[in-house]
Amino acid sequence: MSAPDIARWPRISVGAIAGLAFVLLLPFIVRLLFGPSEKYYLHLLIQILIWAFIYTSWALMGRFGLTSLGHGAFTGIGAYVTVLLWNFAGITPWIGIPVAILMSTVVGVLIGYPCFSLRITGHYFGLLTLALTEFVRLCIVGLRDYTGGSLGTQPRRYGDGISLYALQFEPDRMLAYYVAVALWLFGLFVWWRVDRSMDRYALDAASQDEDAASSVGINVTREKLKITALSSGMCALGGAIFAQYQMYIGPDTIAGLGVSLNMVFAVVSGGVWVMLGPTVGAIFTQVLSEVLRVAIQGSATLKSALGSAALALDSLIYGLLLILFIIYMPKGILGTILERRKRRRS
Amino acid sequence: MDCQLDIFFLEALLNGILLAGLLALLALGLNLVFGVIDVVWICYAELVMVGMYGVHFSYKAGAPFLLAAAIGIAIVAVAGALLHVLVIRPVLDSEPINQLLVTGGVLFFLQAAATMAFGIEFRNIGISMGSANVADMSFSKSRIVSFVVALVSMLGLWLFLRRSYIGTAIRAIAQDRQIMPLMGVDSRKIYIVTSAIGGGLAGLAATLMVLNYDIYPQIGLQFGPLVFMICVLGGLGNMVGGFVAAFIISQFIAVGSSCFHTEWGYAVAFLFFMIAIFVRPQGLFGGKS
Numbered sequence: 001m002s003a004p005d006i007a008r009w010p011r012i013s014v015g016a017i018a019g020l021a022f023v024l025l026l027p028f029i030v031r032l033l034f035g036p037s038e039k040y041y042l043h044l045l046i047q048i049l050i051w052a053f054i055y056t057s058w059a060l061m062g063r064f065g066l067t068s069l070g071h072g073a074f075t076g077i078g079a080y081v082t083v084l085l086w087n088f089a090g091i092t093p094w095i096g097i098p099v100a101i102l103m104s105t106v107v108g109v110l111i112g113y114p115c116f117s118l119r120i121t122g123h124y125f126g127l128l129t130l131a132l133t134e135f136v137r138l139c140i141v142g143l144r145d146y147t148g149g150s151l152g153t154q155p156r157r158y159g160d161g162i163s164l165y166a167l168q169f170e171p172d173r174m175l176a177y178y179v180a181v182a183l184w185l186f187g188l189f190v191w192w193r194v195d196r197s198m199d200r201y202a203l204d205a206a207s208q209d210e211d212a213a214s215s216v217g218i219n220v221t222r223e224k225l226k227i228t229a230l231s232s233g234m235c236a237l238g239g240a241i242f243a244q245y246q247m248y249i250g251p252d253t254i255a256g257l258g259v260s261l262n263m264v265f266a267v268v269s270g271g272v273w274v275m276l277g278p279t280v281g282a283i284f285t286q287v288l289s290e291v292l293r294v295a296i297q298g299s300a301t302l303k304s305a306l307g308s309a310a311l312a313l314d315s316l317i318y319g320l321l322l323i324l325f326i327i328y329m330p331k332g333i334l335g336t337i338l339e340r341r342k343r344r345r346s
Numbered sequence: 347m348d349c350q351l352d353i354f355f356l357e358a359l360l361n362g363i364l365l366a367g368l369l370a371l372l373a374l375g376l377n378l379v380f381g382v383i384d385v386v387w388i389c390y391a392e393l394v395m396v397g398m399y400g401v402h403f404s405y406k407a408g409a410p411f412l413l414a415a416a417i418g419i420a421i422v423a424v425a426g427a428l429l430h431v432l433v434i435r436p437v438l439d440s441e442p443i444n445q446l447l448v449t450g451g452v453l454f455f456l457q458a459a460a461t462m463a464f465g466i467e468f469r470n471i472g473i474s475m476g477s478a479n480v481a482d483m484s485f486s487k488s489r490i491v492s493f494v495v496a497l498v499s500m501l502g503l504w505l506f507l508r509r510s511y512i513g514t515a516i517r518a519i520a521q522d523r524q525i526m527p528l529m530g531v532d533s534r535k536i537y538i539v540t541s542a543i544g545g546g547l548a549g550l551a552a553t554l555m556v557l558n559y560d561i562y563p564q565i566g567l568q569f570g571p572l573v574f575m576i577c578v579l580g581g582l583g584n585m586v587g588g589f590v591a592a593f594i595i596s597q598f599i600a601v602g603s604s605c606f607h608t609e610w611g612y613a614v615a616f617l618f619f620m621i622a623i624f625v626r627p628q629g630l631f632g633g634k635s
């Protein structure tokens with residue numbers, strides 16, 4: 001692990017300000033460059049930002065060796081609780097989302113507490129959280145009278161589809177983009193706060209040697225529970241916003257094993273130990289699948305050669321890259337770049 | 347539908363036992379690999395899927411079923427050894443979770459490769475054995491065959507590990523990874539052999555699965571989590587534990603599914619699993635953790 005920059009304020013550097021300005025101006029750049037197809041590019045950017053937030057939430061835990069394979073459970077709870085409360089009880093997402101976050105946090109703590117106090121780590125923790133995500137997915141499918149089973153369901157549209165009360169903004173892509181940016185910045189802010197906190201050092205210590213950490217007075221279970229509660233709550237928020245934007249939720253798009261594993265791998269590819277690593281992971285994975293999809297759609301020869309098989313080409317390359325990443329670049333894209341730069345500087 | 351202690355319940359119970367044989371066999375290969383190499387193959391179910399396609403297409407190409415089964419088993423055994431050499435060995439000394447994640451990459455890869463090669467449609471091998479009827483209860487014969495084969499192969503593995511020289515070496519490596527190489531056991535070779543046997547067991551399970559289920563590229567996600575759960579419940583690496591755990595879990599599924607909807611049977615099994623792990627973190631029959 002790289003040497004910590006102790007209690008530093010965020011480097012309000014030229015780079016950070018330029019980066020933020022770029023992100024905020026991006027929709028206008030897109031409009032200038034791509035005019036008629038701006039909706040498509042904005043959609044891609046919004047997806048990247050929402051997933052970047054979810055990945056960042058996962059990485060809050062993942063960076064401390066708490067490799068959960070079950071965060072799909074939390075995004076699923078976030079999405080489904082919010083949408084079901086709205087569809088069946090008419091409760092606005094402004095109340096629904098806090099309820100969903102609370103439920104998700106409770107589930108996170110319920111699964112986390114025994115895990116941490118019994119010191120279930122490594123393989124066992126991964127497989128246990130994997131069981132959690134399956135459990136939640138099965139519950140969603142089982143409650144098919146409300147959730148639409150494996151076909152998924154849609155939040156009931158309110159008025160013309162743009163409403164503050166119903167938290168619906170999907171038709172206005174510009175608005176949706178800034179909602180996603182706000183969400184993403186919130187994720188980075190939480191990361192930064194955690195990074196500067198004492199808890200971070202406690203958790204770093206605990207992830208390296210639990211006995212040593214507790215011998216210097218760190219309540220390991222409590223520290224781990226705190227970060228789990230935070231991470232699971234944030235994932236629920238991410239899932240809920242994803243649902244509000246997509247206006248569709250399905251057990252395989254927002255809950256379940258596939259989502260959980262994607263989360264882990266996107267973060268690993270970007271870099272789990274650096275603030276923007278999960279974001280880079282989100283960009284990398286989303287752009288990769290889009291580029292491949294467009295390349296196949298655009299080229300008649302590829303399309304006829306591959307046929308329906310083209311659908312799976314992106315996951316094939318994705319899987320292959322993941323294997324290579326973990327073997328040759330376990331710090332991820334951004335982690336490796338930053339490390340190289342640091343080494344060159346020193 | 348409410349649950350009564352009647353003949354349907356008994357039928358569900360017995361079907362659960364038959365299912366357990368298959369699940370126990372599935373868990374066996376994973377447990378062997380974990381116990382010896384200390385690596386969890388997250389892509390284990392996908393190896394089974396590869397084996398299922400192998401058996402399916404060999405049979406469709408005109409091979410008699412037993413030959414098709416042998417081809418399927420051989421394919422997965424080779425795949426298991428390749429998985430070890432190409433993917434696991436480079437990360438053998440890094441953090442355990444990396445080993446788990448790298449096989450996750452293999453999961454995506456195999457699933458996508460199967461989708462590209464075979465399409466997403468459901469395939470059925472089209473061998474129907476019919477069903478046996480005993481006192482108003484009906485049992486699919488292919489399940490009974492699977493159960494028997496599973497039991498016999500478990501016995502076979504047990505004998506192999508106990509009686510053969512290489513089996514002894516495998517058990518020794520599992521007990522102490524550091525010392526055995528000093529005693530002249532080539533751990534690299536043992537790991538490859540173990541991976542091939544683990545793969546072969548996955549292939550055998552695949553042969554039996556083909557008789558009972560349709561094949562499609564995502565089938566691994568259907569039973570993969572279940573197999574991991576059984577292994578953990580029995581204590582990862584503990585083969586007898588996995589065997590017993592398979593019976594417990596399959597009862598939840600069979601009885602739960604007959605009383606309620608199928609998903610609820612599975613959901614209850616997963617819930618039971620989570621609670622059981624909290625009560626006994628080392629697995630129900632845990633020796634080593």
